[in-house]
Amino acid sequence: MEFYEVINKRRSIRQFEDREIPREALERILDAGLKAPSSDHQRRWELVTFTDKAAILELAKLVRPYPCRIREPKTPQQEMFQIAYPRQRTMIQESACVILPYFRQKYAFDNPKNDYGLMDYGGAWALVENLLLAATAEGLGSVVHIPVKKEPEQIKAFLKIPDGYYLPALVILGYARKDALVPAQVKATVENKVHWNKW
Ligand SMILES: Cc1cc2nc3c(=O)[nH]c(=O)nc-3n(C[C@H](O)[C@H](O)[C@H](O)COP(=O)(O)O)c2cc1C
Numbered sequence: 001m002e003f004y005e006v007i008n009k010r011r012s013i014r015q016f017e018d019r020e021i022p023r024e025a026l027e028r029i030l031d032a033g034l035k036a037p038s039s040d041h042q043r044r045w046e047l048v049t050f051t052d053k054a055a056i057l058e059l060a061k062l063v064r065p066y067p068c069r070i071r072e073p074k075t076p077q078q079e080m081f082q083i084a085y086p087r088q089r090t091m092i093q094e095s096a097c098v099i100l101p102y103f104r105q106k107y108a109f110d111n112p113k114n115d116y117g118l119m120d121y122g123g124a125w126a127l128v129e130n131l132l133l134a135a136t137a138e139g140l141g142s143v144v145h146i147p148v149k150k151e152p153e154q155i156k157a158f159l160k161i162p163d164g165y166y167l168p169a170l171v172i173l174g175y176a177r178k179d180a181l182v183p184a185q186v187k188a189t190v191e192n193k194v195h196w197n198k199w
Contacts, residue, residue: 068082098170
């Protein structure tokens with residue numbers, strides 16, 4: 001798939017077919033993730049990759065769906081909340097692969113002196129985006145779930161992750177169901193978002 005077609009095709013998909021992803025495709029996606037830029041060229045990453053359905057179902061138990069009271073969405077964001085909130089667990093259960101891209105944090109997150117704490121987190125997200133784009137190029141649907149509240153600690157305990165590692169997102173992959181719901185996208189264009197040479 002041509003690069004800009006990949007960019008335009010990528011959408012967050014939260015409903016998947018019951019279908020395995022070939023191992024070679026997964027290895028190409030993982031390799032694309034690992035080619036991402038990283039601060040100080042450290043690549044302090046360890047990717048735990050789930051393809052075993054029983055393990056995926058166990059992992060899904062640690063992620064809670066959110067209630068959503070919106071009945072008649074009036075904005076693309078509300079439409080997204082309505083689709084996404086109740087599916088935070090089922091999108092993992094239905095998926096064929098979940099990648100947990102753990103990164104090791106060198107500097108404290110909250111160092112007010114230099115903000116270096118954002119570097120490793122930023123690199124981890126470059127990796128995540130490469131995974132999402134490569135998955136799209138492979139004809140897959142993808143979505144991220146950000147671990148919140150008790151989830152980071154519970155997932156770490158479940159996997160016995162060593163201290164000092166953090167999880168920016170769960171990267172969830174699978175073949176999109178034909179009728180998978182996607183909200184309208186918020187318009188972000190060169191015309192309405194870009195300032196040339198001055199604000
Ligand atoms: C930092 C970040 C956090 C996100 N967290 C979640 C999440 O926890 N659960 C989820 O279903 N989608 C999550 N998303 C996906 C967004 O909801 C999605 O990108 C947005 O609605 C636009 O839709 P699109 O990806 O189809 O363009 C996240 C995306 C980003 C970049």
